[in-house]
Amino acid sequence: MISTPVAQDILKILSKNARLPAADMAKMLGVAVTVVEDTMRALEEAEVIVRYTTVVNEQKMPQMKRKIRALIEVGIRPERDRGFDDIARRIAQYPNVVAHYLISGAYDFLLIVEGDSLEEISSFVSDKLASTDNVRSTSTHFIMKKYKEKGILIGEQEVTERLAIMP
Amino acid sequence: MSMMLSRRVRDLPPSGIRKFFDLVVGAKDIISLGVGEPDFATPWTVRSEGVYAIEHGRTSYTSNLGLLACREAISGYLKDRFSVSYNPETEILLTIGVSEAVDIVLRTLLDPGDEVIVPEPSYVCYGPLVQMAGGTVVSVDTSDTGFIPTPDMLQSVVSPRTKALILCSPSNPTGRVIPKETLLELLALAVKHQFWIVADEVYAELVYDVAFTSVASLPGAKDHVILLNGFSKAFAMTGWRLGYLCAPPEVVAQANKIHQYSALCAPIMAQYAAIEAVKNGLSELESMRRSYEHRRNYVVTAFQEMGLSLHVPEGAFYCFPSIRETGLSSEVFAMRLLEEKRVAVVPGSVFGLGGEGHIRCCYAADFDLLKEALSRIAAFVKAL
Numbered sequence: 246m247i248s249t250p251v252a253q254d255i256l257k258i259l260s261k262n263a264r265l266p267a268a269d270m271a272k273m274l275g276v277a278v279t280v281v282e283d284t285m286r287a288l289e290e291a292e293v294i295v296r297y298t299t300v301v302n303e304q305k306m307p308q309m310k311r312k313i314r315a316l317i318e319v320g321i322r323p324e325r326d327r328g329f330d331d332i333a334r335r336i337a338q339y340p341n342v343v344a345h346y347l348i349s350g351a352y353d354f355l356l357i358v359e360g361d362s363l364e365e366i367s368s369f370v371s372d373k374l375a376s377t378d379n380v381r382s383t384s385t386h387f388i389m390k391k392y393k394e395k396g397i398l399i400g401e402q403e404v405t406e407r408l409a410i411m412p
Numbered sequence: 413m414s415m416m417l418s419r420r421v422r423d424l425p426p427s428g429i430r431k432f433f434d435l436v437v438g439a440k441d442i443i444s445l446g447v448g449e450p451d452f453a454t455p456w457t458v459r460s461e462g463v464y465a466i467e468h469g470r471t472s473y474t475s476n477l478g479l480l481a482c483r484e485a486i487s488g489y490l491k492d493r494f495s496v497s498y499n500p501e502t503e504i505l506l507t508i509g510v511s512e513a514v515d516i517v518l519r520t521l522l523d524p525g526d527e528v529i530v531p532e533p534s535y536v537c538y539g540p541l542v543q544m545a546g547g548t549v550v551s552v553d554t555s556d557t558g559f560i561p562t563p564d565m566l567q568s569v570v571s572p573r574t575k576a577l578i579l580c581s582p583s584n585p586t587g588r589v590i591p592k593e594t595l596l597e598l599l600a601l602a603v604k605h606q607f608w609i610v611a612d613e614v615y616a617e618l619v620y621d622v623a624f625t626s627v628a629s630l631p632g633a634k635d636h637v638i639l640l641n642g643f644s645k646a647f648a649m650t651g652w653r654l655g656y657l658c659a660p661p662e663v664v665a666q667a668n669k670i671h672q673y674s675a676l677c678a679p680i681m682a683q684y685a686a687i688e689a690v691k692n693g694l695s696e697l698e699s700m701r702r703s704y705e706h707r708r709n710y711v712v713t714a715f716q717e718m719g720l721s722l723h724v725p726e727g728a729f730y731c732f733p734s735i736r737e738t739g740l741s742s743e744v745f746a747m748r749l750l751e752e753k754r755v756a757v758v759p760g761s762v763f764g765l766g767g768e769g770h771i772r773c774c775y776a777a778d779f780d781l782l783k784e785a786l787s788r789i790a791a792f793v794k795a796l
Contacts, residue, residue, distance in 0.1 A: 258706070269783065272713040273706035403453055409436040409756055411448035412429050412536040412584075412763075 246287040251276055255284055256293070260395075263297040302399045304391070312359045313387065314343075315366050319354035319374065320382035329353065332379050341369045352382070363387070424540050428762030432746065436756045443785040445773040446756040448584065450648035450729070454685070455696040458647060461688035465681040474680050476672040477664070478506025478656075482683040486656055489690040494616065494626040496639065502661040505668055506678040510614045510642040510655035512671070515541050517610055517638055517657060518576070520667040522547040526575040531561035532764030533732075535584045535612070539764065547575065555766030558723040559586040559732070563597040570601070576608040577601075579627060582615040585763045585772040586732040587708075587725020592625040599627060602636045609637045614655070615728040617646035617697060620705040622726045628658065638663060643682075645728070646697055647689040652682040704729050707775040707782060714786040718793050729776040732760065736769040738796050746771060753788040 246252065254274050258265060267285065271278040288294045303311050321332055329347050333354065337345040344357035356374075360366040366385070375383050391399050436442055453459070465471075477483065483500035490496050498504050507513040514537060518528065524546040530538050531554045539549045550569050554561050566577065577598065581590040590598075602609050611627045628639040642655030655678075657667060671677075708725065715722055715733045722733040735745050742759035749755050760770030775782055 254702075254706075257702075269710065269779075272710040275709045275713070405451075405453055407447050407449060407451070408433075409442065409444040410429055410433040410446040410758065412427070412758070 246284055247291050247293055252284050300395050300397050315358050316386045317356040317358055318352040318384040321353040322379050322381040442754045442756050443781050444756040445785055446758045447774050449650040451776045452648040452700055454649050455693050457692050458685045458689045462681045462685035465684035470680055474677045476668050476677055478678055479683045482687050485687045485690045494629055496626050496628040498658040503658055503664055505657045505664050507655045507657055508675050508678050509653045510640050513640045513655045513657040516667045516670045518542055518545040519670050521575050527573040529577045533585055533767035534764055535580055538578050551765045553765035559588045560590055563601050570605050574607045576610050578610045580612040582727025584728055585730050587728045587730045589622055589726040595627045599630050611637055612640045614642050614645050618701055619727040620708055643686050647693050654678050654682040654686050711775045718790045729774055731773045732770050734770050742768055742771055749792050753792045755785045755788050
């Protein structure tokens with residue numbers, strides 16, 4: 246059920262709008278509502294769909310306490326019998342780490358780290374991250390502004406002025 | 413005053429859409445399914461090529477036919493996507509949208525009194541442009557065959573003066589796609605009676621769950637088909653005004669004379685943008701197509717649930733349901749829907765024979781608005 250074309254269509258639609266009712270999706274895809282519901286359940290159970298979440302533009306909500314975010318490049322000292330996955334497991338566990346990737350190039354891990362203040366992130370880097378076994382180097386870049394996230398442009402939307410009636 | 417104006421122009425019927433247009437313009441809370449263009453902006457990669465062209469001073473005329481690089485790009489694209497082959501040097505002419513292409517093709521083909529067969533309901537420009545070119549429109553009502561023109565119905569109107577048949581597939585306003593077998597029969601008819609098929613295939617990329625066949629790709633089509641296509645619908649480039657005409661070299665050379673005197677060339681920045689569209693725009697084209705397809709499915713189901721009958725549109729972004737059972741004329745239906753429910757659709761009567769009793773709904777609209785519009789139409793129909 247999770248390898249059907251319908252499942253792929255559902256994933257594409259949900260990744261743009263996770264709140265679209267199953268009934269609407271069924272009409273869009275020309276299948277029964279139960280097919281959509283069953284497929285979604287199967288995708289959830291198989292953990293293909295891990296979670297439904299939101300893309301937030303904090304800039305529009307000044308009263309909200311903003312999280313500070315940083316990108317951290319991490320160099321790893323490889324060790325016999327100890328692969329990247331093993332080291333990553335130790336780092337990714339920290340709640341401050343909101344994303345963690347193994348990448349090619351000059352360093353090994355790219356982390357996105359979140360905290361309530363610069364100090365919180367600084368102390369995470371010095372106390373936790375830099376002192377983790379096999380971590381050779383860290384380089385921290387604080388994020389100043391968000392332009393796009395999960396494929397969605399943040400900020401002013403483009404407005405097209407179409408004529409209401411055209412042959 | 414009117415005596416100082418051309419009789420030919422004065423004799424043109426006014427656009428049936430005009431009156432309606434004036435009502436809708438200025439009204440604020442209206443949801444419009446009356447548009448005739450994509451709801452996407454042009455893919456960014458294409459837009460940025462246009463900007464690059466402008467920034468680098470590419471703001472001049474091009475050759476009358478258009479930039480050779482652009483014609484080469486189109487030639488390759490047509491071969492890849494539709495298995496048709498046209499020589500970029502002599503068989504492709506870039507025009508200001510497909511609209512200009514229709515105009516100059518008709519002026520190239522027609523002598524006074526020549527007849528052009530137009531299967532209807534059809535896009536609104538064909539008839540008036542035939543008249544402006546001095547020809548006579550021979551309308552054929554296709555509503556009995558699900559808006560697909562058949563050889564039988566055409567056979568009965570072919571005359572020694574028949575110069576051309578206009579085909580628009582996928583169709584505006586019905587969304588129908590003419591099947592390959594029918595195209596083969598229509599082409600055979602054109603060969604037998606020696607007339608041209610003018611194929612407006614501007615919606616060719618927007619086809620759902622059927623395979624699209626370009627009439628120009630059929631064996632023996634080359635000498636009887638003039639292929640018109642453009643970037644507006646496929647690549648969401650309506651405002652760039654870029655279309656093209658593909659035909660044997662003699663036709664292109666003659667059409668180019670009119671084009672050179674009346675338009676000179678298509679906009680150069682649009683030509684540069686178009687090269688990028690066919691080179692790097694195809695994946696965005698596909699995601700737009702999928703998005704239309706989802707909305708097509710939704711709209712078709714919604715109308716079926718309302719009890720309105722329709723021929724499932726296989727292409728373009730229009731749905732053309734019958735509203736005959738409501739007992740209202742298409743114009744009254746559209747007018748009341750607008751006044752009572754604030755939803756704009758186009759009455760089928762403006763598209764010629766066989767259009768009455770239908771409404772055209774464009775589903776290239778934001779999904780939430782589309783859904784709201786359909787629930788308003790459902791409430792309107794139910795209350796009748």
